[in-house]
Amino acid sequence: MEFSKSEPAKEDEQLGSTLEFKNISKYFPGVVALDDICFQAHSGEVLAFLGENGAGKSTLLKVLNGDYQPDKGQYLLDGVEKHFRTPHEAIEEGISVIYQERQILMELSVAENIYLGRMPANKMGVINIRQANKMAQKIISDFGLPISPQTKVKDLSIAYQQMVEIMKAYSRENLKVICFDEPTASLSDSEIQCLFDIIRKLKREDKIIIYVSHRMDELREITDKTAVFKDGRYVTTVANGEVSEKELIKMMVGRDLGDVYKNLDRDKTIGDVLLEVKNVSSDYVKENSFQLRRGEVLGFSGLVGAGRTELMRAIIGADHMRTGEVFLEGKKILNRSPKDAMDNGIVLVPEDRKMQGILANLSVKGNINISMLDQNSNQFGIMDPGKEEKTAAQGIQEFRIKTPSPDKKILELSGGNQQKCIVARWIATNPKVLILDEPTKGIDVGAKSEFYSMICAFAKQGLGVILISSELPEVIGLSDRIIIMKSLKIVGEVSHAEATEDRILSMSMIGGDNIHE
Amino acid sequence: GCSTDAPSGAAAGSAAPAAASKSGKMTVYGIYKAGDQSWFIDEGAAAKKAVEAAGGEFIYVDAKMSPEEYLKAIDNAIANNASGVVTCIPDQTMSQSVVDKLSAANIPVIAADDALQDGSGKKLVPWVGIDAYAIGDTNGKWLADYAKKNDLVSKPDTGLLILTMDTVSSCVPRAKGEYDAFTKALPAFNSGKIFKADYDGTTDKGNTAAAAVFTAHPEIKTWLVTGANEEGTIGACRALESAGLDKHACVVGLGAYLAKDEFKKPGGSPMKAATYFSSDSIGAGSIQVLLDKIAGKTVKEETAVSAEIVTPENYKKVMGAAAN
Amino acid sequence: MNEATKEKEGKSFLHSMVRAVGGEKLVLMGAIVVVFILFSSINKNFFSLTNIINLLVAASLVGLVAIGHTYLIIAAQNDLSPGSLAAFSGTLCALLVSLHIPFLPSILITLAAAAMVGLFNAAMVNKIKLDPFIATLVTQAILRGFAYIICDGKPVPISDPAFLYLGKARFLQIPVSVWIMIIAFVVFGFILAKTKFGRSIYAIGGNKDAARLAGLNPQKIITICFVMMGLFCGIGGIVFAARMNSGQPAANINLEFDAITAVILGGVSFTGGVGTMGGTVLGIILIQAFNTGLIMVNVPSFWQYVARGALLLFALTSDYLRKEKRRKNLLAASMKNA
Amino acid sequence: MNEATKEKEGKSFLHSMVRAVGGEKLVLMGAIVVVFILFSSINKNFFSLTNIINLLVAASLVGLVAIGHTYLIIAAQNDLSPGSLAAFSGTLCALLVSLHIPFLPSILITLAAAAMVGLFNAAMVNKIKLDPFIATLVTQAILRGFAYIICDGKPVPISDPAFLYLGKARFLQIPVSVWIMIIAFVVFGFILAKTKFGRSIYAIGGNKDAARLAGLNPQKIITICFVMMGLFCGIGGIVFAARMNSGQPAANINLEFDAITAVILGGVSFTGGVGTMGGTVLGIILIQAFNTGLIMVNVPSFWQYVARGALLLFALTSDYLRKEKRRKNLLAASMKNA
Ligand SMILES: Nc1ncnc2c1ncn2[C@@H]1O[C@H](COP(=O)(O)OP(=O)(O)OP(=O)(O)O)[C@@H](O)[C@H]1O
Ligand SMILES: Nc1ncnc2c1ncn2[C@@H]1O[C@H](COP(=O)(O)OP(=O)(O)OP(=O)(O)O)[C@@H](O)[C@H]1O
Ligand SMILES: [Mg+2]
Numbered sequence A: 001m002e003f004s005k006s007e008p009a010k011e012d013e014q015l016g017s018t019l020e021f022k023n024i025s026k027y028f029p030g031v032v033a034l035d036d037i038c039f040q041a042h043s044g045e046v047l048a049f050l051g052e053n054g055a056g057k058s059t060l061l062k063v064l065n066g067d068y069q070p071d072k073g074q075y076l077l078d079g080v081e082k083h084f085r086t087p088h089e090a091i092e093e094g095i096s097v098i099y100q101e102r103q104i105l106m107e108l109s110v111a112e113n114i115y116l117g118r119m120p121a122n123k124m125g126v127i128n129i130r131q132a133n134k135m136a137q138k139i140i141s142d143f144g145l146p147i148s149p150q151t152k153v154k155d156l157s158i159a160y161q162q163m164v165e166i167m168k169a170y171s172r173e174n175l176k177v178i179c180f181d182e183p184t185a186s187l188s189d190s191e192i193q194c195l196f197d198i199i200r201k202l203k204r205e206d207k208i209i210i211y212v213s214h215r216m217d218e219l220r221e222i223t224d225k226t227a228v229f230k231d232g233r234y235v236t237t238v239a240n241g242e243v244s245e246k247e248l249i250k251m252m253v254g255r256d257l258g259d260v261y262k263n264l265d266r267d268k269t270i271g272d273v274l275l276e277v278k279n280v281s282s283d284y285v286k287e288n289s290f291q292l293r294r295g296e297v298l299g300f301s302g303l304v305g306a307g308r309t310e311l312m313r314a315i316i317g318a319d320h321m322r323t324g325e326v327f328l329e330g331k332k333i334l335n336r337s338p339k340d341a342m343d344n345g346i347v348l349v350p351e352d353r354k355m356q357g358i359l360a361n362l363s364v365k366g367n368i369n370i371s372m373l374d375q376n377s378n379q380f381g382i383m384d385p386g387k388e389e390k391t392a393a394q395g396i397q398e399f400r401i402k403t404p405s406p407d408k409k410i411l412e413l414s415g416g417n418q419q420k421c422i423v424a425r426w427i428a429t430n431p432k433v434l435i436l437d438e439p440t441k442g443i444d445v446g447a448k449s450e451f452y453s454m455i456c457a458f459a460k461q462g463l464g465v466i467l468i469s470s471e472l473p474e475v476i477g478l479s480d481r482i483i484i485m486k487s488l489k490i491v492g493e494v495s496h497a498e499a500t501e502d503r504i505l506s507m508s509m510i511g512g513d514n515i516h517e
Numbered sequence B: 001g002c003s004t005d006a007p008s009g010a011a012a013g014s015a016a017p018a019a020a021s022k023s024g025k026m027t028v029y030g031i032y033k034a035g036d037q038s039w040f041i042d043e044g045a046a047a048k049k050a051v052e053a054a055g056g057e058f059i060y061v062d063a064k065m066s067p068e069e070y071l072k073a074i075d076n077a078i079a080n081n082a083s084g085v086v087t088c089i090p091d092q093t094m095s096q097s098v099v100d101k102l103s104a105a106n107i108p109v110i111a112a113d114d115a116l117q118d119g120s121g122k123k124l125v126p127w128v129g130i131d132a133y134a135i136g137d138t139n140g141k142w143l144a145d146y147a148k149k150n151d152l153v154s155k156p157d158t159g160l161l162i163l164t165m166d167t168v169s170s171c172v173p174r175a176k177g178e179y180d181a182f183t184k185a186l187p188a189f190n191s192g193k194i195f196k197a198d199y200d201g202t203t204d205k206g207n208t209a210a211a212a213v214f215t216a217h218p219e220i221k222t223w224l225v226t227g228a229n230e231e232g233t234i235g236a237c238r239a240l241e242s243a244g245l246d247k248h249a250c251v252v253g254l255g256a257y258l259a260k261d262e263f264k265k266p267g268g269s270p271m272k273a274a275t276y277f278s279s280d281s282i283g284a285g286s287i288q289v290l291l292d293k294i295a296g297k298t299v300k301e302e303t304a305v306s307a308e309i310v311t312p313e314n315y316k317k318v319m320g321a322a323a324n
Numbered sequence C, D: 001m002n003e004a005t006k007e008k009e010g011k012s013f014l015h016s017m018v019r020a021v022g023g024e025k026l027v028l029m030g031a032i033v034v035v036f037i038l039f040s041s042i043n044k045n046f047f048s049l050t051n052i053i054n055l056l057v058a059a060s061l062v063g064l065v066a067i068g069h070t071y072l073i074i075a076a077q078n079d080l081s082p083g084s085l086a087a088f089s090g091t092l093c094a095l096l097v098s099l100h101i102p103f104l105p106s107i108l109i110t111l112a113a114a115a116m117v118g119l120f121n122a123a124m125v126n127k128i129k130l131d132p133f134i135a136t137l138v139t140q141a142i143l144r145g146f147a148y149i150i151c152d153g154k155p156v157p158i159s160d161p162a163f164l165y166l167g168k169a170r171f172l173q174i175p176v177s178v179w180i181m182i183i184a185f186v187v188f189g190f191i192l193a194k195t196k197f198g199r200s201i202y203a204i205g206g207n208k209d210a211a212r213l214a215g216l217n218p219q220k221i222i223t224i225c226f227v228m229m230g231l232f233c234g235i236g237g238i239v240f241a242a243r244m245n246s247g248q249p250a251a252n253i254n255l256e257f258d259a260i261t262a263v264i265l266g267g268v269s270f271t272g273g274v275g276t277m278g279g280t281v282l283g284i285i286l287i288q289a290f291n292t293g294l295i296m297v298n299v300p301s302f303w304q305y306v307a308r309g310a311l312l313l314f315a316l317t318s319d320y321l322r323k324e325k326r327r328k329n330l331l332a333a334s335m336k337n338a
């Protein structure tokens, strides 16, 4: 078998291909995930899917690649009806979908992940690992990433794991359709730019490209058209520039959001020092110090791997704190575990929803309530089901979590709705210091804007909020002050007023103007 | 005599209502400690035949060497209004509680193979069988004899291996009997050349254990082997063969139910003899005693079945149909 | 008007949910009913008080262990040492009593030892990060060895009257061992379903790392579960020895498998985070009733192996099919509503 | 200049990786060496050709099963039926031969039956979505029953010379059973490490969904693994019967645990996706050498249980400590580089 990318590409160049969905419906118990979907996607253009959490975007992609079977309707590739029973059949026909949740094999190497199931081998099935590494290296170079094909994926940061996923889909021969389901949720700017270069290349090669994201600026930059979904229904497709972003959002959310950052109630007083971190280090991060004041939203920015997550984990005792001290309200505290931190009033919403957030097999209610055991029980440790219902109902309502019942298994929610449950869990605990690590990952614009107001309201009540986000507009828009990290150390800080994307980016890359100037 | 039979028979009618089971049909439970071993399968089959001949139903229960399974079976017999029980108990320390339970339910019980006895060794109910120590004794004596006859006693390259099952209390006396009888008969035998190896009653582990001992003592060229059950001694035969020591070796089995197949081998086998105790006669004998007891007759407290050594020469004659 | 319909729909949805949860155990209940009807029709003694008490007595040790396994397996752990530990405990307690240590202190010493074993298991899992399956296989071997060693392989007869009484005493016709099991099922069923501790067990079974970040202490919870299991085995082993009138080092082999089988049959899953104590109770009843019945209706002993395997397979398959069907029905319903 | 340093760093990183993988099995190798030195110093015959061959013969059946378990556990599956299946296969083949069916057809019929059992296990896991642990517990019970049933519980003596020869034949001093195991280790070790099929086993064990989405067919791969295991048990059971000169329905109890223990000791993890055949080989050697040695140096039988548990714990603990140390070293290095 030969593995060259150029050959099948030639075929595709001959004519533009079309993907047509005809009356596709898909049901889950209690949910209409897709309702009579009809539209077309054409090669050579990037089509965005836009819709609220739970609108059915991911489900449609899973129907497309044969993971789910539609209950009604069919889809046609170049006019030919397709019925894929397995993802394998879809892949054979040139359809690749990159899932919202990483589907990666931690114990295998980068090359093995990229060529999973189609490693170069001789007739006897004996693998040629050197060739695989060479081929993988070429793709890695195409992407311009500093990783080795032999590295085990578990030793990579989440961002690079995500890039491996993308390379896996990209590297498939005979590629006709490629779909990205929120690919940038865990990427930082530089990776996003390299992803966009790849997408532009694919576009030139005349592929059908579907791109799902909740980040409006991205859609503006990379997509040509936008298909809007609402409650499982297809609404319309508009070309970029045809309608304003505002109108687009209105189509999907059903109301006008305005400028989410400008409309925030930032009018609050920043008080005395609430949290002071002195020379904290761990096995994963060097010594760092900073202060957080009452009523302050403190942003943390940096490239992937800068150590933001690790610093916070050390503070709350999730990782062993090697050196340093933490003071809360002037009192020294010692967090040996996240439980200690929680008892002290510091909570962390983790970035990795799948591994560190959701409790698989448990219901939405169980997931939201798990940090509220003390509050929801009496002095004998007996739970009050009424209180549990209430917390869950409140979370579901406040975050507008789309679920037919609080008893639904969390794994059956859409990605964004899972994320909302996780955030709701920690908000319910009423902390003094709220640390949010990529909290809006996968959350739709409507919910995001509500979430932003909620953060501001918290700050106004005198809480301290630490916000780690790779979405620069979000950090800049929300934070009163932004700390920049690079190579496991804090390298600088800017105030809300002086923060610009360029400045933060250059500090994250070069190491901070304050220090070097 | 006949004269005493009638009144006691009548008494049985009232004293042992269990005999006239409510369903009308006599139900006898045979509860055996290791119901998956050939020995008990044969014994049970003989008992079943005897019960069915008397017009009753026989329920065969395998206690799987587990005291708990055993006690469950006893409870089951009581709940099922059994007419009587014949049993081989996995652990003799439990005897008293079993006897208490059954007598409270008015169900007669006969011990087969292993006696139901109290702490001092006194038998609590009538017993049919051969005792474990006696089996070992027979084997030990025969091996001592064999050694004398073949001039092995003082030969430095002769050794004795006893495969033990220390974890199965009813088998411990077998190995002990073997050791005692052998050393008593041959005080001159160098006790440093007597080896023990433990196994779990399967051929497989008997094989591994024996092979390890043979390898550990290459200075020994002539092995005398016996063990705690026949399966283990078969394992030793295979180990001797693969070590090339089978020509001079002498293995003695227990029960002869597997040894008979060794005897049939055209090329011969290191299995030179085995104690034969007829499972048929114990099975049928125990039922006979039970039926007598149900009928209210006085029965013998001990019915010992003889354990005799069979060899390739005489096993067909001694064992009869059991030799096939 | 529209609002009212919605209200109504919501209610009927709730109803269907309630029914579904109640029906969760339908297959098991059905199987139990069938087993009882079947065996009683062949042998009417099956459905007698004596036999039902027998059945409960037979279930008493495995029942206690199954409670421990319900907790552990929901917490995504496992334990293969109960058989050895129960045998060790029974033997140890019998031995202590035979050395003229009074009964109560003997019990306390034994339970302390059993709890230590639980701690040891937990330490291997928490500190050396061993898989519980293999960690407890280590304990299984070591404890079986010690059970034999302390008594030199010979069962230790019990003559202490208080100890023997424990095996015989009845209250309202029901033996002590059964009362212990029933009370344990109620208490620990309640704890699992209704308390903070119970909730934490489900959480760490769902995702240990996430639960830790959510403020739980998985290592502590796992330790408690293992110690609980140790105590259940200790108590069970002592009562078992009392019932047998001797401490038996060779006893209770495969006890853990019987318990695990009942627990899984009851709907607990090895992936952790799901299951209920009620399911375990039904699982235990089904298996014990079936086993007892097979003897009563005189199924040949070799066929009993087959029958037991077949029952297990049948029950699990029916459960799967029922769930599939329910899922399909729910789907059909939501398709119709759409 | 900068590029060159990077290159160099990359290389030294590579070096350290290679060393790490080579060192992966250091603890096991060390333990084997210690065991050999220790036992040989007590009894010099331990390190003799005869004993090593004995040891390999004793390992031959469990070795084959361990190959099957290596595949299955890496694929995040499990199998508790091998002991029953091996006993069933040996008994069936002996029975067929005793019914005057020629040896070769008897073997083929037996292997076909064994493969069917594997298919059955796979079907329960794939189609009824049973946990492999519980699914194969079903098979374990049913097959043990059938093993007894077909021969009425009595071992079936073998008199067919070809069959007996299989148990006795040697090539270059080494018995056939050992050759079979060695060849199987080499062939299936190669397949696991170097072929597409082998790598797909790691993939489905690491994350079944991810593997499926990448176009693999987990159900097919799982089926193949179970059928392979069936065939290994079939072959192993037949050779075992030949070695014992009879088909024994009660044999090979706990075979699966011995195999699983060796596999885990060799570094395969129950979570799936990790492990190598080389590790399994070392695990088997360590356990067999230790077991044989304990008998040879005459350790009292009850202490053998304890010793075995202790060895397992010791080996696993050392392995954990070594890995922890390596992780810390790597971490420190990467902190310095950052
Ligand atoms: N496996 C499943 N079982 C039951 N319901 C499901 C399942 N997968 C998805 N759903 C439901 O289908 C609906 C659509 O979900 P989908 O994941 O397609 O949303 P989405 O548009 O991708 O949302 P997001 O932006 O949050 O990723 C949701 O209401 C979700 O709860
Ligand atoms: N489990 C782990 N094992 C080994 N290294 C890790 C692990 N987790 C993180 N690291 C390393 O720690 C460093 C920082 O991790 P991480 O990427 O999470 O930082 P970050 O600043 O939080 O970035 P971001 O949140 O943007 O992803 C990286 O070099 C990463 O490779
Ligand atoms: Mg989605």
Ligand SMILES: [Mg+2]
Residues within 6 Å of the ligand: A308, A309, A310, A351, A437
């Ligand atoms: Mg991070």
